[in-house]
Amino acid sequence: MNRTWIASAAAEALGTGALVCIVVGSGIAASSLSDDVGVQLLANSFATALGLAVLIAALGPVSGAHLNPAVSLVDAVRGARPRTGRIRRAAVFVVAQLVGAVGGSVLANAMFDEPQGMSTTARDGFGVLMGEVVATAGLIVVILLATHHGAGRSVALWVAAYIGSAYWFTSSTSFANPAVTVGRMFTDTFAGISPVSALPFVLAQLAGAGIGVLIVTVLIAPDARVRTTAVASPSTSIT
Template structure:
Protein backbone atom coordinates (compact mmCIF):
# COMPACT_ATOMS: atom_id res chain seq x y z
CA UNK A 1 0.00 0.00 0.00
CA UNK A 2 1.44 3.35 -0.96
CA UNK A 3 1.72 6.38 1.26
CA UNK A 4 0.37 8.85 -1.29
CA UNK A 5 -3.18 8.95 -2.58
CA UNK A 6 -4.89 11.20 -5.07
CA UNK A 7 -7.35 13.80 -3.76
CA UNK A 8 -10.86 12.37 -3.44
CA UNK A 9 -12.24 14.49 -6.28
CA UNK A 10 -9.63 13.08 -8.64
CA UNK A 11 -10.37 9.54 -7.48
CA UNK A 12 -14.08 10.04 -8.04
CA UNK A 13 -13.45 11.41 -11.52
CA UNK A 14 -11.33 8.36 -12.28
CA UNK A 15 -14.02 5.95 -11.08
CA UNK A 16 -16.72 7.81 -13.01
CA UNK A 17 -14.69 7.81 -16.22
CA UNK A 18 -13.45 4.24 -15.86
CA UNK A 19 -16.83 2.71 -15.09
CA UNK A 20 -18.48 4.74 -17.82
CA UNK A 21 -15.96 3.72 -20.44
CA UNK A 22 -16.15 0.09 -19.29
CA UNK A 23 -19.89 0.06 -19.98
CA UNK A 24 -19.29 1.85 -23.29
CA UNK A 25 -16.89 -0.95 -24.22
CA UNK A 26 -19.33 -3.68 -23.15
CA UNK A 27 -22.41 -2.19 -24.79
CA UNK A 28 -20.65 -0.74 -27.83
CA UNK A 29 -18.90 -4.00 -28.69
CA UNK A 30 -22.20 -5.83 -28.18
CA UNK A 31 -23.91 -3.54 -30.69
CA UNK A 32 -21.04 -3.91 -33.15
CA UNK A 33 -21.17 -7.69 -32.74
CA UNK A 34 -24.90 -7.67 -33.53
CA UNK A 35 -24.26 -5.63 -36.66
CA UNK A 36 -21.27 -7.65 -37.85
CA UNK A 37 -22.52 -11.16 -37.05
CA UNK A 38 -26.32 -10.96 -36.97
CA UNK A 39 -26.86 -14.69 -37.50
CA UNK A 40 -24.21 -16.11 -35.15
CA UNK A 41 -24.75 -15.63 -31.41
CA UNK A 42 -21.58 -17.51 -30.51
CA UNK A 43 -19.47 -15.23 -32.66
CA UNK A 44 -21.23 -12.20 -31.18
CA UNK A 45 -20.27 -13.36 -27.69
CA UNK A 46 -16.68 -13.95 -28.77
CA UNK A 47 -16.44 -10.45 -30.21
CA UNK A 48 -18.07 -8.93 -27.14
CA UNK A 49 -15.97 -10.84 -24.60
CA UNK A 50 -12.65 -10.27 -26.35
CA UNK A 51 -13.24 -6.54 -26.66
CA UNK A 52 -14.34 -6.30 -23.03
CA UNK A 53 -11.29 -8.17 -21.75
CA UNK A 54 -8.91 -5.92 -23.68
CA UNK A 55 -10.80 -2.73 -22.87
CA UNK A 56 -10.92 -3.48 -19.14
CA UNK A 57 -7.20 -4.19 -19.10
CA UNK A 58 -6.47 -0.84 -20.75
CA UNK A 59 -8.75 1.07 -18.38
CA UNK A 60 -7.12 -0.48 -15.30
CA UNK A 61 -3.68 0.41 -16.59
CA UNK A 62 -4.70 3.99 -17.42
CA UNK A 63 -6.70 4.86 -14.30
CA UNK A 64 -5.52 2.45 -11.64
CA UNK A 65 -2.77 4.72 -10.30
CA UNK A 66 -5.40 7.40 -9.56
CA UNK A 67 -8.22 5.50 -7.86
CA UNK A 68 -7.20 1.85 -7.83
CA UNK A 69 -9.51 1.15 -10.79
CA UNK A 70 -12.33 -0.47 -8.85
CA UNK A 71 -15.05 0.41 -11.40
CA UNK A 72 -17.31 -1.87 -9.34
CA UNK A 73 -19.30 -1.22 -6.14
CA UNK A 74 -18.68 -4.70 -4.73
CA UNK A 75 -14.92 -4.29 -5.12
CA UNK A 76 -15.12 -0.95 -3.31
CA UNK A 77 -17.34 -2.42 -0.58
CA UNK A 78 -15.06 -5.40 0.04
CA UNK A 79 -12.05 -3.06 0.11
CA UNK A 80 -13.79 -1.08 2.88
CA UNK A 81 -14.87 -4.17 4.84
CA UNK A 82 -11.47 -5.85 4.74
CA UNK A 83 -9.53 -2.70 5.52
CA UNK A 84 -11.51 -1.43 8.53
CA UNK A 85 -9.57 -3.38 11.17
CA UNK A 86 -6.21 -2.35 9.76
CA UNK A 87 -6.90 1.31 9.01
CA UNK A 88 -6.52 0.63 5.30
CA UNK A 89 -8.83 0.76 2.30
CA UNK A 90 -11.64 3.19 1.61
CA UNK A 91 -13.23 5.33 4.31
CA UNK A 92 -17.06 5.36 4.48
CA UNK A 93 -17.35 8.72 2.72
CA UNK A 94 -15.04 7.51 -0.04
CA UNK A 95 -17.01 4.28 -0.41
CA UNK A 96 -20.27 6.21 -0.77
CA UNK A 97 -18.72 8.51 -3.35
CA UNK A 98 -17.22 5.65 -5.32
CA UNK A 99 -20.54 3.78 -5.51
CA UNK A 100 -22.49 6.85 -6.64
CA UNK A 101 -20.07 7.84 -9.42
CA UNK A 102 -19.70 4.24 -10.57
CA UNK A 103 -23.45 3.92 -11.06
CA UNK A 104 -23.83 7.32 -12.72
CA UNK A 105 -20.82 6.63 -14.93
CA UNK A 106 -22.22 3.24 -15.97
CA UNK A 107 -25.50 4.79 -17.07
CA UNK A 108 -23.64 7.46 -19.01
CA UNK A 109 -21.49 4.80 -20.66
CA UNK A 110 -24.54 2.97 -22.00
CA UNK A 111 -26.05 6.21 -23.29
CA UNK A 112 -22.76 7.06 -25.03
CA UNK A 113 -22.59 3.65 -26.73
CA UNK A 114 -26.17 4.01 -27.95
CA UNK A 115 -25.38 7.45 -29.34
CA UNK A 116 -22.24 6.33 -31.18
CA UNK A 117 -24.12 3.54 -32.94
CA UNK A 118 -27.27 5.65 -33.39
CA UNK A 119 -29.36 3.19 -31.40
CA UNK A 120 -32.64 4.70 -30.16
CA UNK A 121 -32.73 5.34 -26.44
CA UNK A 122 -34.76 2.56 -24.83
CA UNK A 123 -34.88 0.47 -21.70
CA UNK A 124 -33.63 -3.07 -22.18
CA UNK A 125 -36.16 -5.88 -22.50
CA UNK A 126 -33.89 -8.94 -22.14
CA UNK A 127 -35.00 -10.92 -19.09
CA UNK A 128 -31.95 -12.80 -17.79
CA UNK A 129 -33.18 -14.27 -14.52
CA UNK A 130 -32.94 -18.02 -14.15
CA UNK A 131 -31.59 -20.08 -11.26
CA UNK A 132 -28.55 -20.98 -13.33
CA UNK A 133 -27.85 -17.37 -14.31
CA UNK A 134 -28.00 -16.20 -10.69
CA UNK A 135 -25.65 -18.99 -9.64
CA UNK A 136 -23.38 -17.89 -12.46
CA UNK A 137 -23.31 -14.36 -11.02
CA UNK A 138 -22.38 -15.72 -7.58
CA UNK A 139 -19.51 -17.70 -9.10
CA UNK A 140 -18.33 -14.86 -11.35
CA UNK A 141 -18.32 -12.27 -8.56
CA UNK A 142 -16.72 -14.55 -5.98
CA UNK A 143 -13.91 -15.37 -8.38
CA UNK A 144 -13.36 -11.73 -9.27
CA UNK A 145 -13.14 -10.64 -5.62
CA UNK A 146 -10.82 -13.50 -4.73
CA UNK A 147 -8.52 -12.76 -7.67
CA UNK A 148 -8.26 -9.03 -7.00
CA UNK A 149 -7.48 -9.29 -3.30
CA UNK A 150 -5.20 -12.32 -3.66
CA UNK A 151 -3.05 -10.30 -6.06
CA UNK A 152 -3.10 -7.29 -3.72
CA UNK A 153 -2.16 -9.33 -0.65
CA UNK A 154 0.68 -11.15 -2.42
CA UNK A 155 2.17 -7.91 -3.80
CA UNK A 156 1.39 -8.86 -7.39
CA UNK A 157 -0.67 -5.79 -8.19
CA UNK A 158 1.31 -5.31 -11.39
CA UNK A 159 -0.51 -8.36 -12.75
CA UNK A 160 -3.98 -7.07 -11.87
CA UNK A 161 -4.78 -5.41 -15.19
CA UNK A 162 -4.10 -8.41 -17.45
CA UNK A 163 -5.34 -10.91 -14.84
CA UNK A 164 -8.66 -9.16 -14.23
CA UNK A 165 -9.17 -8.56 -17.94
CA UNK A 166 -8.43 -12.21 -18.68
CA UNK A 167 -10.72 -13.42 -15.90
CA UNK A 168 -13.68 -11.36 -17.08
CA UNK A 169 -13.09 -12.41 -20.68
CA UNK A 170 -13.02 -16.07 -19.64
CA UNK A 171 -16.01 -15.73 -17.31
CA UNK A 172 -18.13 -14.56 -20.25
CA UNK A 173 -17.85 -18.18 -21.36
CA UNK A 174 -17.65 -20.34 -18.23
CA UNK A 175 -20.58 -18.70 -16.41
CA UNK A 176 -24.16 -19.02 -17.60
CA UNK A 177 -24.82 -15.32 -16.95
CA UNK A 178 -21.86 -14.12 -19.07
CA UNK A 179 -20.34 -12.60 -15.93
CA UNK A 180 -21.83 -9.21 -15.18
CA UNK A 181 -20.21 -9.42 -11.68
CA UNK A 182 -20.74 -5.70 -11.14
CA UNK A 183 -23.84 -3.89 -9.79
CA UNK A 184 -22.98 -0.61 -11.54
CA UNK A 185 -22.49 -2.30 -14.90
CA UNK A 186 -25.72 -4.22 -14.36
CA UNK A 187 -27.64 -0.98 -13.80
CA UNK A 188 -25.94 0.74 -16.73
CA UNK A 189 -26.84 -2.06 -19.14
CA UNK A 190 -30.53 -1.47 -18.44
CA UNK A 191 -30.26 1.65 -20.59
CA UNK A 192 -29.48 -0.14 -23.86
CA UNK A 193 -31.99 -2.48 -25.47
CA UNK A 194 -29.28 -4.34 -27.38
CA UNK A 195 -27.17 -7.50 -27.18
CA UNK A 196 -25.69 -6.48 -23.81
CA UNK A 197 -28.90 -5.17 -22.25
CA UNK A 198 -30.69 -6.46 -19.16
CA UNK A 199 -34.33 -5.82 -18.28
CA UNK A 200 -35.04 -3.78 -15.13
CA UNK A 201 -36.87 -6.75 -13.59
CA UNK A 202 -33.62 -8.74 -13.68
CA UNK A 203 -31.49 -6.11 -11.97
CA UNK A 204 -32.30 -6.70 -8.29
CA UNK A 205 -31.89 -10.50 -8.50
CA UNK A 206 -28.57 -10.02 -10.29
CA UNK A 207 -27.31 -7.51 -7.74
CA UNK A 208 -28.42 -9.82 -4.93
CA UNK A 209 -26.44 -12.67 -6.48
CA UNK A 210 -23.43 -10.38 -6.92
CA UNK A 211 -23.53 -9.40 -3.24
CA UNK A 212 -23.66 -13.05 -2.24
CA UNK A 213 -20.73 -13.73 -4.55
CA UNK A 214 -18.77 -10.86 -3.05
CA UNK A 215 -19.36 -12.25 0.44
CA UNK A 216 -18.22 -15.71 -0.69
CA UNK A 217 -15.12 -14.27 -2.34
CA UNK A 218 -14.29 -12.20 0.75
CA UNK A 219 -14.70 -15.23 3.01
CA UNK A 220 -12.40 -17.30 0.82
CA UNK A 221 -9.74 -14.61 0.69
CA UNK A 222 -9.79 -14.20 4.49
CA UNK A 223 -9.53 -17.97 4.89
CA UNK A 224 -6.57 -18.37 2.57
CA UNK A 225 -4.90 -14.96 3.11
CA UNK A 226 -5.70 -14.13 6.77
CA UNK A 227 -3.89 -10.77 6.72
CA UNK A 228 -5.49 -9.59 3.50
CA UNK A 229 -6.96 -6.56 5.29
CA UNK A 230 -3.52 -4.99 5.35
CA UNK A 231 -3.59 -4.89 1.56
CA UNK A 232 -6.92 -3.07 1.37
CA UNK A 233 -6.27 0.13 -0.52
CA UNK A 234 -4.02 -1.72 -2.95
CA UNK A 235 -6.95 -3.09 -4.97
CA UNK A 236 -7.40 -3.35 -7.88
CA UNK A 237 -3.92 -1.84 -8.11
CA UNK A 238 -2.31 0.60 -5.63
CA UNK A 239 -3.22 4.22 -6.23
CA UNK A 240 0.03 6.13 -6.35
CA UNK A 241 -0.56 9.56 -7.85
CA UNK A 242 -0.09 12.23 -5.20
CA UNK A 243 -1.83 15.59 -5.09
CA UNK A 244 1.24 17.25 -6.61
CA UNK A 245 1.41 14.97 -9.64
Protein backbone atom coordinates in the same frame (compact mmCIF):
# COMPACT_ATOMS: atom_id res chain seq x y z
CA MET B 1 -14.23 18.38 -1.64
CA ASN B 2 -10.50 18.66 -2.43
CA ARG B 3 -8.84 17.96 -5.76
CA THR B 4 -7.90 14.42 -4.76
CA TRP B 5 -11.53 13.56 -4.06
CA ILE B 6 -12.57 15.09 -7.38
CA ALA B 7 -9.87 13.30 -9.36
CA SER B 8 -10.62 9.93 -7.76
CA ALA B 9 -14.39 10.24 -8.21
CA ALA B 10 -13.92 11.42 -11.80
CA ALA B 11 -11.64 8.45 -12.52
CA GLU B 12 -14.26 6.03 -11.19
CA ALA B 13 -17.08 7.69 -13.15
CA LEU B 14 -15.12 7.92 -16.40
CA GLY B 15 -13.64 4.46 -16.03
CA THR B 16 -16.93 2.75 -15.28
CA GLY B 17 -18.60 4.71 -18.06
CA ALA B 18 -15.91 3.65 -20.51
CA LEU B 19 -16.24 0.04 -19.39
CA VAL B 20 -20.00 0.01 -19.98
CA CYS B 21 -19.52 1.78 -23.30
CA ILE B 22 -17.08 -0.94 -24.33
CA VAL B 23 -19.45 -3.72 -23.25
CA VAL B 24 -22.52 -2.23 -24.91
CA GLY B 25 -20.77 -0.83 -27.97
CA SER B 26 -18.90 -4.03 -28.79
CA GLY B 27 -22.15 -5.97 -28.33
CA ILE B 28 -23.93 -3.71 -30.82
CA ALA B 29 -21.04 -3.92 -33.29
CA ALA B 30 -20.83 -7.71 -32.99
CA SER B 31 -24.59 -8.06 -33.55
CA SER B 32 -24.36 -5.97 -36.72
CA LEU B 33 -21.47 -8.03 -38.09
CA SER B 34 -22.68 -11.55 -37.37
CA ASP B 35 -25.90 -13.43 -36.68
CA ASP B 36 -24.01 -16.16 -34.81
CA VAL B 37 -24.51 -15.69 -31.06
CA GLY B 38 -21.26 -17.47 -30.30
CA VAL B 39 -19.31 -15.10 -32.52
CA GLN B 40 -21.12 -12.14 -30.97
CA LEU B 41 -20.19 -13.28 -27.46
CA LEU B 42 -16.60 -13.94 -28.51
CA ALA B 43 -16.25 -10.40 -29.88
CA ASN B 44 -17.98 -8.91 -26.84
CA SER B 45 -15.81 -10.79 -24.34
CA PHE B 46 -12.57 -10.06 -26.21
CA ALA B 47 -13.27 -6.33 -26.41
CA THR B 48 -14.33 -6.19 -22.78
CA ALA B 49 -11.23 -7.99 -21.51
CA LEU B 50 -8.88 -5.76 -23.51
CA GLY B 51 -10.68 -2.57 -22.51
CA LEU B 52 -10.82 -3.55 -18.86
CA ALA B 53 -7.07 -4.20 -18.75
CA VAL B 54 -6.33 -0.78 -20.22
CA LEU B 55 -8.75 1.05 -17.91
CA ILE B 56 -7.41 -0.58 -14.74
CA ALA B 57 -3.79 0.04 -15.71
CA ALA B 58 -4.43 3.67 -16.68
CA LEU B 59 -6.71 4.69 -13.80
CA GLY B 60 -5.23 2.59 -11.02
CA PRO B 61 -2.75 5.27 -9.88
CA VAL B 62 -5.58 7.82 -9.69
CA SER B 63 -8.34 5.99 -7.80
CA GLY B 64 -7.31 2.35 -7.54
CA ALA B 65 -9.56 1.63 -10.55
CA HIS B 66 -12.31 -0.20 -8.70
CA LEU B 67 -14.86 0.50 -11.48
CA ASN B 68 -17.20 -1.76 -9.54
CA PRO B 69 -19.33 -1.11 -6.42
CA ALA B 70 -18.68 -4.65 -5.20
CA VAL B 71 -14.94 -3.96 -5.16
CA SER B 72 -15.45 -0.59 -3.45
CA LEU B 73 -17.62 -2.19 -0.75
CA VAL B 74 -15.05 -4.93 -0.15
CA ASP B 75 -12.42 -2.20 0.13
CA ALA B 76 -14.57 -0.47 2.77
CA VAL B 77 -14.63 -3.70 4.78
CA ARG B 78 -11.03 -4.83 4.37
CA GLY B 79 -8.99 -1.78 3.35
CA ALA B 80 -6.04 -0.36 5.26
CA ARG B 81 -7.42 3.16 5.68
CA PRO B 82 -9.33 4.25 8.81
CA ARG B 83 -12.88 2.85 8.73
CA THR B 84 -14.60 6.24 8.42
CA GLY B 85 -12.44 7.17 5.47
CA ARG B 86 -13.08 3.84 3.79
CA ILE B 87 -16.85 4.22 4.12
CA ARG B 88 -16.81 7.77 2.75
CA ARG B 89 -14.59 6.69 -0.11
CA ALA B 90 -16.84 3.76 -0.98
CA ALA B 91 -19.96 5.94 -0.93
CA VAL B 92 -18.40 8.49 -3.28
CA PHE B 93 -17.07 5.79 -5.58
CA VAL B 94 -20.38 3.89 -5.81
CA VAL B 95 -22.29 7.04 -6.77
CA ALA B 96 -19.64 7.94 -9.35
CA GLN B 97 -19.64 4.41 -10.77
CA LEU B 98 -23.43 4.32 -11.15
CA VAL B 99 -23.57 7.71 -12.84
CA GLY B 100 -20.73 6.75 -15.15
CA ALA B 101 -22.31 3.41 -16.02
CA VAL B 102 -25.56 4.99 -17.17
CA GLY B 103 -23.62 7.58 -19.17
CA GLY B 104 -21.56 4.87 -20.86
CA SER B 105 -24.66 3.02 -21.99
CA VAL B 106 -26.28 6.19 -23.32
CA LEU B 107 -23.08 7.07 -25.19
CA ALA B 108 -22.84 3.64 -26.82
CA ASN B 109 -26.47 3.86 -27.96
CA ALA B 110 -25.83 7.28 -29.46
CA MET B 111 -22.67 6.21 -31.32
CA PHE B 112 -24.52 3.37 -33.04
CA ASP B 113 -27.77 5.30 -33.58
CA GLU B 114 -29.66 2.97 -31.28
CA PRO B 115 -32.80 4.38 -29.65
CA GLN B 116 -32.37 5.41 -26.04
CA GLY B 117 -34.55 3.24 -23.82
CA MET B 118 -34.69 0.48 -21.26
CA SER B 119 -33.73 -3.09 -22.05
CA THR B 120 -36.38 -5.75 -22.56
CA THR B 121 -33.91 -8.66 -22.31
CA ALA B 122 -34.84 -10.95 -19.42
CA ARG B 123 -31.95 -12.73 -17.73
CA ASP B 124 -33.35 -14.88 -14.99
CA GLY B 125 -33.44 -18.34 -13.49
CA PHE B 126 -31.62 -19.99 -10.60
CA GLY B 127 -28.72 -21.15 -12.75
CA VAL B 128 -28.12 -17.70 -14.20
CA LEU B 129 -28.14 -16.08 -10.76
CA MET B 130 -25.79 -18.77 -9.48
CA GLY B 131 -23.52 -17.83 -12.36
CA GLU B 132 -23.42 -14.23 -11.10
CA VAL B 133 -22.57 -15.39 -7.58
CA VAL B 134 -19.71 -17.50 -8.94
CA ALA B 135 -18.50 -14.77 -11.31
CA THR B 136 -18.38 -12.09 -8.62
CA ALA B 137 -16.90 -14.34 -5.95
CA GLY B 138 -14.15 -15.33 -8.38
CA LEU B 139 -13.46 -11.71 -9.29
CA ILE B 140 -13.04 -10.70 -5.65
CA VAL B 141 -10.78 -13.68 -4.98
CA VAL B 142 -8.61 -12.82 -7.99
CA ILE B 143 -8.28 -9.16 -6.97
CA LEU B 144 -7.53 -9.86 -3.32
CA LEU B 145 -5.05 -12.64 -3.97
CA ALA B 146 -3.29 -10.76 -6.75
CA THR B 147 -2.95 -7.68 -4.57
CA HIS B 148 -1.86 -9.74 -1.57
CA HIS B 149 0.88 -11.35 -3.63
CA GLY B 150 2.13 -7.94 -4.73
CA ALA B 151 1.15 -8.21 -8.38
CA GLY B 152 1.08 -4.42 -8.71
CA ARG B 153 0.16 -3.13 -12.15
CA SER B 154 -0.15 -6.67 -13.50
CA VAL B 155 -3.37 -7.05 -11.48
CA ALA B 156 -4.98 -5.43 -14.53
CA LEU B 157 -4.06 -8.49 -16.56
CA TRP B 158 -5.25 -10.88 -13.85
CA VAL B 159 -8.65 -9.21 -13.71
CA ALA B 160 -9.04 -8.87 -17.47
CA ALA B 161 -8.10 -12.51 -18.06
CA TYR B 162 -10.55 -13.66 -15.40
CA ILE B 163 -13.45 -11.61 -16.76
CA GLY B 164 -12.70 -12.71 -20.32
CA SER B 165 -12.84 -16.36 -19.28
CA ALA B 166 -15.83 -15.89 -16.98
CA TYR B 167 -17.87 -14.63 -19.95
CA TRP B 168 -17.70 -18.23 -21.13
CA PHE B 169 -17.67 -20.44 -18.05
CA THR B 170 -20.53 -18.77 -16.18
CA SER B 171 -24.18 -19.12 -17.14
CA SER B 172 -24.75 -15.37 -16.75
CA THR B 173 -21.85 -14.28 -19.01
CA SER B 174 -20.27 -12.67 -15.94
CA PHE B 175 -21.62 -9.19 -15.35
CA ALA B 176 -19.97 -9.38 -11.88
CA ASN B 177 -20.50 -5.65 -11.35
CA PRO B 178 -23.59 -3.87 -9.93
CA ALA B 179 -22.81 -0.60 -11.74
CA VAL B 180 -22.36 -2.34 -15.08
CA THR B 181 -25.63 -4.16 -14.46
CA VAL B 182 -27.44 -0.87 -13.87
CA GLY B 183 -25.81 0.68 -16.93
CA ARG B 184 -26.85 -2.24 -19.14
CA MET B 185 -30.48 -1.63 -18.19
CA PHE B 186 -30.34 1.49 -20.40
CA THR B 187 -29.79 -0.24 -23.74
CA ASP B 188 -32.14 -2.57 -25.58
CA THR B 189 -29.32 -4.27 -27.45
CA PHE B 190 -27.15 -7.39 -27.23
CA ALA B 191 -25.69 -6.48 -23.81
CA GLY B 192 -28.91 -5.25 -22.22
CA ILE B 193 -30.67 -6.54 -19.13
CA SER B 194 -34.24 -5.71 -18.19
CA PRO B 195 -34.85 -3.72 -14.99
CA VAL B 196 -36.82 -6.66 -13.60
CA SER B 197 -33.79 -8.93 -13.97
CA ALA B 198 -31.27 -6.35 -12.76
CA LEU B 199 -32.15 -6.35 -9.03
CA PRO B 200 -31.69 -10.13 -8.60
CA PHE B 201 -28.41 -9.82 -10.51
CA VAL B 202 -27.16 -7.12 -8.15
CA LEU B 203 -28.17 -9.12 -5.08
CA ALA B 204 -26.38 -12.18 -6.49
CA GLN B 205 -23.27 -10.07 -7.12
CA LEU B 206 -23.25 -8.73 -3.56
CA ALA B 207 -23.66 -12.26 -2.23
CA GLY B 208 -20.80 -13.39 -4.45
CA ALA B 209 -18.59 -10.56 -3.18
CA GLY B 210 -19.21 -11.69 0.40
CA ILE B 211 -18.39 -15.27 -0.50
CA GLY B 212 -15.21 -14.11 -2.22
CA VAL B 213 -14.11 -12.33 0.95
CA LEU B 214 -14.77 -15.47 3.00
CA ILE B 215 -12.73 -17.59 0.61
CA VAL B 216 -9.77 -15.23 0.80
CA THR B 217 -10.06 -15.11 4.59
CA VAL B 218 -9.55 -18.88 4.61
CA LEU B 219 -6.68 -18.77 2.13
CA ILE B 220 -4.68 -15.93 3.69
CA ALA B 221 -3.28 -15.83 7.23
CA PRO B 222 -5.39 -13.63 9.56
CA ASP B 223 -2.48 -11.26 10.30
CA ALA B 224 -1.84 -10.54 6.60
CA ARG B 225 -3.18 -7.18 5.49
CA VAL B 226 -5.00 -7.34 2.16
CA ARG B 227 -5.60 -4.22 0.11
CA THR B 228 -8.46 -4.36 -2.36
CA THR B 229 -7.61 -1.79 -4.98
CA ALA B 230 -7.41 -3.36 -8.41
CA VAL B 231 -3.91 -1.99 -9.06
CA ALA B 232 -1.38 0.05 -7.11
CA SER B 233 -3.12 2.46 -4.77
CA PRO B 234 -3.15 6.12 -5.74
CA SER B 235 -0.26 8.08 -4.31
CA THR B 236 -2.54 10.44 -2.40
CA SER B 237 -5.18 9.57 0.17
CA ILE B 238 -8.78 10.76 0.11
CA THR B 239 -9.66 9.65 3.61
